[in-house]
Amino acid sequence: MSVQYFEGIGRRKASTARVRVMSGSGKFMVNEKEAEAFFTRFGDLTKILSAFEAVGEGAEKYDVSVLVRGGGVTGQSEAVRLGLARALLKINPEWNSSLRKGGLLTRNPKVKERKKPGLKRARKAPTYTKR
Numbered sequence: 001m002s003v004q005y006f007e008g009i010g011r012r013k014a015s016t017a018r019v020r021v022m023s024g025s026g027k028f029m030v031n032e033k034e035a036e037a038f039f040t041r042f043g044d045l046t047k048i049l050s051a052f053e054a055v056g057e058g059a060e061k062y063d064v065s066v067l068v069r070g071g072g073v074t075g076q077s078e079a080v081r082l083g084l085a086r087a088l089l090k091i092n093p094e095w096n097s098s099l100r101k102g103g104l105l106t107r108n109p110k111v112k113e114r115k116k117p118g119l120k121r122a123r124k125a126p127t128y129t130k131r
Contacts, residue, residue, distance in 0.1 A: 003022050005020040005021060005022040005065075006021050006022070006088075006090040006091050007019065007020050007021075007087055007090070008082075008083040008084060008085065008086030008087030008088075008089070008090065009083055009086065010079040010080060010081065010083030010084070010085075010086065010107075011079055011082070011107060012068045012074075012078040012079040012082065012107070012108055013071050013074070013075035013078075013110075013111055014072075014075060014111075015068060015069070015070045015071030015076045015078075015079040016068070016069055016070055016073035017066055017067070017068040017069075017076065017079035017082070017083040018066070018067045018068075018078060018083065019064065019065075019066050019080060019083030019084045019086070019087050019130065020064070020065045020066075020087065021063070021064050021087040021088065021091065022062065022063050023061065023062060023064050024061075024062060024063030025060065026059055026060035026061070026062070026063070027063045027064070028059070028063075028064045028066075029063075029065050029066065030066040030068060031066070031067060031068060032079065033128070035064075035066075039076075039077055041077075044073070044077040047077060047078075047081060048077055048080050048081045048084060050081070050104070051081060051084045051085045051088055051099065051102075051104050052084075052088075052099050054085075054095075054099055054101070054102040055092070055095040055099065056098070057088075061095070066080050066084075066086065068080055075091070078108060081100065081104065082105070082107060085099050085104035085105050089105065090125075098115055099111055107126075113129070
């Protein structure tokens with residue numbers, strides 16, 4: 001039995017999320033766990049599900065399966081949000097304006113800055129001593 005799904009890839013910092021959306025009963029699985037068990041931080045799950053609110057669709061109409069790798073909690077949650085928005089765009093291209101208006105289709109390019117030689121971190125210099 002093959003089920004038709006729509007896939008979107010989302011990336012943020014060091015995280016990559018492969019999101020598959022198919023018609024179903026509202027199950028949201030992340031790395032074979034329930035989404036509430038995977039994203040335990042307050043507000044992460046509501047931020048991810050904002051893509052459904054932006055298009056005016058209920059999350060209970062779709063089953064979502066996510067495979068996310070790399071990075072930390074923030075990077076993973078934002079990668080899932082971008083992947084979900086891209087998958088919803090493949091379902092219905094007319095949702096482009098509402099998703100873009102919510103800023104859900106723009107990849108956040110900010111990554112950690114590299115450490116420079118002679119410095120303690122990317123920009124923090126050693127303490128100056130006069131004597």
